Amino acid sequence: MANKMGLLAKKLGMTEYYLEDGTRVPVTVLHCGGNLVTGHRTPERDKYSAIQLAYEEVKPSRVSKPKLGQFTKLDRSPRRRIKEFRVGPEVLANHEVGSEIPVTIFTDGQIVDVTGTSKGKGFQGVIKRHGMKGEKRTHGNHESFRGGGSVGCRMTPGRVLPGKKMPGQMGNEKVTVQNLRIAKVLPEKGLILVRGAVPGGNNGYVEICQSVKLAIREQQKKKK
Helix, strand or coil: CCCCCEEEEEEEEEEEEECCCCCEEEEEEEECCCEEEEEEECHHHHCCCEEEEEEEECCHHHCCHHHHHHHHHHCCCCEEEEEEEECCHHHHHHCCCCCEECHHHCCCCCEEEEEEECCCCEEECHHHHHCCCCCCCCCCCCCCCCCCCCCCCCCCCCCCCCCCCCCEEECCCEEEEEEEEEEEEECCCCEEEEECCCCCCCCCEEEEEECHHHHHHHHHHHHC
């Protein structure tokens, strides 16, 4: 899988942004300032290469003692969120442990992927959860109007196949929206404006990283 550098962020909400030609586009405001490098993972020691980031300052009483010791060793205030991003050794050399990564690692117009936890909708039926049509309301039908219909397979194989669309928990799961374009980067405020919507509600935590598909294409071009 392609290496991808990213940042931890908080979704502040949605607004509108005007492009240079006057076009108005919907954007999501992500706060990415204060990403602290708390560790390196190297192939020699850990068998893989990654950078560990921490985001959003929090009271020392809000973190566990092992994590508090990690931040005390760095002489930095503790952070709420910690996440690793798989990167190459050259990225580790450019970002030392204890330094903060600026939002300027992303540029205006860049294509990125955003990962977050979607809004929970609770237990829902097949119409809302999967967009099914429902059953007819005339010609003798009664008692069942929003059901999913038959789920069995007769004698062969005589069971409900795995993956069948059924009622159940909707939302509250990890979702990645790919190939979103950055409308504007505001370094002085630590904000990134991403065109379109991203998963989760306001004040929810997300991860913004380089587009995986574009990174894979670049690797394939280099091999050719």
